[in-house]
Amino acid sequence: MEELGINFALLAPLLLIQLLLAIIGLVAWFKTEETNGPRMLWLVIILLVSYIGPILFFIFGRRQ
């Protein structure tokens, strides 16, 4: 990052948001017994798709 001349302090909040979303997504996944679609697939989506994965799970993954 440094050699690109990008100020890391400016981008740190983005990484923090990504981390928080993944953690909350995981906690919500643990607490959800029945998901829409395969449960393990959602785990993969939450962990591997950054930003969008947890959001998709929050909106569509859980039975309302």
Place this chain on the structure above:
Amino acid sequence: MQWTTIVKKEMLEDFRNFKWVWVPLVFILIAIMDPLTTYYMPKIMDAVGGMPDGTVFEMPEVSPYTAIMMSLTEMSMFGVLVAVAITMAVIAGERKSGVAELILVKPVGYFTYILAKWTEKVILILASYIIGMLVSWYYINLLFGEITIGEFVPLVLFYALWLIFVTTLTIFYNTLFKTPGIVISVTIATLLGMHIVYRIFQHKLSWFPNSLSSHIGDMLNSGSIPSELWGASLVTILVSVVLLFASRYVFRTKEMAN
């Protein structure tokens, strides 16, 4: 009051299913995404490479006003999408699962029920939107230049009306349809329809709710609030109020179960 009780119950529910955490985070992302990528575009181009040696890119100078309008444009795409997605099941879902009957056999009025649901969702969405815009404001002041608080506050308040309208529209369709999936599709179809109508008759419809953001742009550039902005705000508020009363009427006349 029953109204406050239901609002509190909804708040608690949204705390437990983490909406109060992830919705603000998502709105922050939506608000800062475009200004940040615009700021870093030259560096991204450098890093990605693939340009022949000696290629010179003139990036247009982005004013802070353009940058904050980028945040609003993203809000009107993804922000609205998230707002509709979290509102799509508030009444439709409770009707499907039978919770609505459990609440309405108690001495709770239909309108109290709808209004409480609406209030809680509007609070959640507006709080998240304001947090997102504050972060974007902070970034824009750092990266692009100053936007004064006197410019920022009216911008946020006027645009909030559009989000309130979108939430009200979703609540209205909630009372009309019983499946959240239908609610979200019909709401988005309506918003798209309004967008198309506005695009075609733009010069005639200066008080149309969709014109809010373009009037907000004018306000930033001219430094004073144009009269069309007041007009469009008034129309947006009126339509929202009418929709709320219409949802009460529809909800009362529709039967509960399938």
